[in-house]
Amino acid sequence: MKTPARAPRPAAAVIGGGISGLIAARELAVAGFTVTVLEASDAFGGCVAAHEVAGLTLDAGAESFATRTTAVVDLLEELGLGGDVVYPAGAGAWLHAAAGARPLPQTGILGIPGDPMADDVRAVIGQTAALRAAADLAMPVGRSLAEGTMSLGELVRHRMGHTVLDELVTPVVSGVHSADPDTLDVDAVAPGLRAAVVEHGSLARAVASLRAAAPAGSAVGGLAGGMNRLTAALVAELADRGAELKLGARVTRIGRDDDGYTLSIGEPDEAVTANRVVVATDGPVAVDLLARLDPDLAAYRPEPGAGVSLVTLVLDRPELDGEESGGGPRGSGVLVSPDAPDVVAKALTHATSKWGWLADEAGPGTHVLRLSYGRLSEAKAAIADAEDAALFATALADAAALLGVDLAEQDVLGWDVVRYAGALPYATTGHKQRVAGFRAALDAFEGLDAVGAWLSGTGLAAVVADTRARTRISVS
Numbered sequence: 001m002k003t004p005a006r007a008p009r010p011a012a013a014v015i016g017g018g019i020s021g022l023i024a025a026r027e028l029a030v031a032g033f034t035v036t037v038l039e040a041s042d043a044f045g046g047c048v049a050a051h052e053v054a055g056l057t058l059d060a061g062a063e064s065f066a067t068r069t070t071a072v073v074d075l076l077e078e079l080g081l082g083g084d085v086v087y088p089a090g091a092g093a094w095l096h097a098a099a100g101a102r103p104l105p106q107t108g109i110l111g112i113p114g115d116p117m118a119d120d121v122r123a124v125i126g127q128t129a130a131l132r133a134a135a136d137l138a139m140p141v142g143r144s145l146a147e148g149t150m151s152l153g154e155l156v157r158h159r160m161g162h163t164v165l166d167e168l169v170t171p172v173v174s175g176v177h178s179a180d181p182d183t184l185d186v187d188a189v190a191p192g193l194r195a196a197v198v199e200h201g202s203l204a205r206a207v208a209s210l211r212a213a214a215p216a217g218s219a220v221g222g223l224a225g226g227m228n229r230l231t232a233a234l235v236a237e238l239a240d241r242g243a244e245l246k247l248g249a250r251v252t253r254i255g256r257d258d259d260g261y262t263l264s265i266g267e268p269d270e271a272v273t274a275n276r277v278v279v280a281t282d283g284p285v286a287v288d289l290l291a292r293l294d295p296d297l298a299a300y301r302p303e304p305g306a307g308v309s310l311v312t313l314v315l316d317r318p319e320l321d322g323e324e325s326g327g328g329p330r331g332s333g334v335l336v337s338p339d340a341p342d343v344v345a346k347a348l349t350h351a352t353s354k355w356g357w358l359a360d361e362a363g364p365g366t367h368v369l370r371l372s373y374g375r376l377s378e379a380k381a382a383i384a385d386a387e388d389a390a391l392f393a394t395a396l397a398d399a400a401a402l403l404g405v406d407l408a409e410q411d412v413l414g415w416d417v418v419r420y421a422g423a424l425p426y427a428t429t430g431h432k433q434r435v436a437g438f439r440a441a442l443d444a445f446e447g448l449d450a451v452g453a454w455l456s457g458t459g460l461a462a463v464v465a466d467t468r469a470r471t472r473i474s475v476s
């Protein structure tokens with residue numbers, strides 16, 4: 001008896017091997033596609049990568065994920081990493097401002113307090129500003145709040161006053177998103193917050209309810225060994241499933257004919273064909289590639305995201321070990337208010353104080369600090385582009401000021417600078433509507449989709465959830 005010929009598996013290509021591209025590739029591979037991942041650089045993972053400093057393998061980019069949903073934990077469990085999910089050690093972060101350093105109030109979202117009159121809130125903004133913020137609890141919620149678009153800054157200023165915005169929200173938001181809260185779409189950076197304000201009749205109650213509803217007690221989680229293990233696990237699974245994983249493969253053009261899509265890589269004579277294509281690059285690159293298929297898509301080209309330079313210092317300074325309760329002199333790290341005159345960095349993460357697994361790996365007295373540079377529209381932004389040696393010297397001085405401990409070059413066991421150009425896209429006001437418009441226009445092209453932080457919003461929780469939702473739809 002003749003065996004019927006098996007239909008060839010349909011081919012899919014993913015452009016960009018960052019986390020969104022790797023997740024899209026996994027969804028497509030699971031759905032039965034033969035998958036090729038085309039990554040321009042010499043490593044997979046994009047912003048979720050590893051580097052080695054003083055013999056320690058550390059996260060070179062993302063080091064945690066938001067726990068407001070179970071999106072990341074669910075994925076980690078599927079990849080067999082669920083047992084390695086960890087949460088930061090007890091001590092929270094601090095705020096460093098012109099007025100001094102104080103613990104960041106604990107029960108907030110993006111710095112917005114869940115209880116404006118809490119002691120730790122009043123310690124930062126003072127009694128008068130706390131009373132103004134508490135007026136939010138009694139103010140009616142107007143219809144305009146539920147409709148149209150709104151920036152994070154607008155919402156906070158309206159409900160709680162400018163001091164909460166300037167002294168609590170701006171330092172957190174510029175640390176996480178490298179953006180001014182007045183430019184950020186509240187629905188993109190704090191999904192569900194506006195609806196919760198309407199439901200609970202106050203911003204503070206909305207924040208408190210969202211925090212209480214978060215699946216884990218901590219606002220963020222991580223992975224023992226570093227978030228870079230997520231990249232390694234996705235790459236390993238894709239290899240197991242027979243995906244072709246190409247590095248140094250910069251896609252320069254997407255062509256289309258009756259049989260599907262042809263992707264040109266670097267030189268025009270190298271090409272990959274596929275019936276399904278997922279574009280998982282940054283926004284400007286994605287739009288430039290797609291606008292060749294439909295020039296109208298060019299209208300959706302976003303501004304390049306903010307650049308950020310990270311300086312990692314590994315120090316031999318037992319003074320940073322901190323108290324028995326865990327945590328160094330400034331807990332898990334310090335967010336810097338733009339008005340702080342003495343510090344150029346926008347944030348410092350005390351990684352060995354934040355993550356128990358890393359403290360164990362580094363050993364007593366050895367500390368890992370990570371400082372980030374690259375503020376918006378400020379003189380302080382220029383340092384991010386300085387040479388490595390200048391950044392290192394600035395980072396050492398900033399770390400000393402932020403931690404209140406003298407630090408000298410002889411304390412440094414190793415250091416590294418990692419630069420991300422345009423890696424933090426801004427979800428500006430109207431983001432949701434623009435994404436919907438862009439994706440509706442893309443729907444005209446069968447088998448073509450786009451994912452990534454420029455569409456989902458920055459952060460692993462957003463990227464993982466959106467990429468999985470999109471690529472599942474596109475393979476159904």
Ligand SMILES: Cc1cc2nc3c(=O)[nH]c(=O)nc-3n(C[C@H](O)[C@H](O)[C@H](O)COP(=O)(O)OP(=O)(O)OC[C@H]3O[C@@H](n4cnc5c(N)ncnc54)[C@H](O)[C@@H]3O)c2cc1C
Nearest residue numbers: 016018019020040046047062063064250251452453459460
């Ligand atoms: C320094 C830093 C720290 C962060 N920390 C956190 C954190 O702690 N927690 C958190 O949740 N989020 C964090 N984020 C944000 C989070 O890492 C990102 O939102 C997420 O990783 C973005 O994934 P992506 O796949 O959309 O984009 P990317 O990681 O930017 O990947 C895009 C990929 O596309 C490739 N590419 C571009 N053009 C082409 C082309 N023409 N052809 C082929 N390939 C191409 C790029 O080389 C890159 O690998 C951080 C980001 C940065 C920069």
